[in-house]
Amino acid sequence: xxxxxxxxxxxxxxxxxxxxxxxxxxxxxxxxxxxxxxxxxxxxxxxxxxxxxxxxxxxxxxxxxxxxxxxxxxxxxxxxxxxxxxxxxxxxxxxxxxxx
Amino acid sequence: xxxxxxxxxxxxxxxxxxxxxxxxxxxxxxxxxxxxxxxxxxxxxxxxxxxxxxxxxxxxxxxxxxxxxxxxxxxxxxxxxxxxxxxxxxxxxxxxxxxxxxxxxxxxxxxxxxxxxxxxxxxxxxx
Numbered sequence: 286x287x288x289x290x291x292x293x294x295x296x297x298x299x300x301x302x303x304x305x306x307x308x309x310x311x312x313x314x315x316x317x318x319x320x321x322x323x324x325x326x327x328x329x330x331x332x333x334x335x336x337x338x339x340x341x342x343x344x345x346x347x348x349x350x351x352x353x354x355x356x357x358x359x360x361x362x363x364x365x366x367x368x369x370x371x372x373x374x375x376x377x378x379x380x381x382x383x384x385x
Numbered sequence: 386x387x388x389x390x391x392x393x394x395x396x397x398x399x400x401x402x403x404x405x406x407x408x409x410x411x412x413x414x415x416x417x418x419x420x421x422x423x424x425x426x427x428x429x430x431x432x433x434x435x436x437x438x439x440x441x442x443x444x445x446x447x448x449x450x451x452x453x454x455x456x457x458x459x460x461x462x463x464x465x466x467x468x469x470x471x472x473x474x475x476x477x478x479x480x481x482x483x484x485x486x487x488x489x490x491x492x493x494x495x496x497x498x499x500x501x502x503x504x505x506x507x508x509x510x511x512x
Binding site for chain 1: 401403411434503506507508509
């Protein structure tokens, strides 16, 4: 009964990512899109938090590319998906929770 | 999990409110959407977390900022068969509030148990 949680705000600007992570189930997934994609790579202040996550983590690669971050190394716990991959994630989960 | 009613399928909807009222239109729009869900005989629950708990604060007087006082509508939700209002206790405590500050009866849930509520739903709508 896993939920796909979608976060679209940078944690440097809003606390949405932390607020989401503090409440979701271990079997859930988190997809970082739009400005949230900036913390999908190594070297950020959120690397430790995201590396310690029990949940599966995904980032939308076009958003990463748009921000010039494809030259950085992805976090080991992070999987990049393209738009078809996004759709696949939606179909694989019981429900979607877009954290606004 | 899905029951039929004469107009179609009944799904379990959870509305998640995370913003304080009046500063933005999110809280009012959420409430409107809750009423629409209930009007279509859906199984509707509402969860208040983070600043969303301020939406249920007693004694709101937004007339001074020329905003409609829609907080009273929360008391009418019962009539629309929206009877499940959940509030996260940590969010209340962080803001110096307790259950006594709220204008309706609610069910308190802990931060750690929020996902259990989410797991029971067909649809999540976040505001």
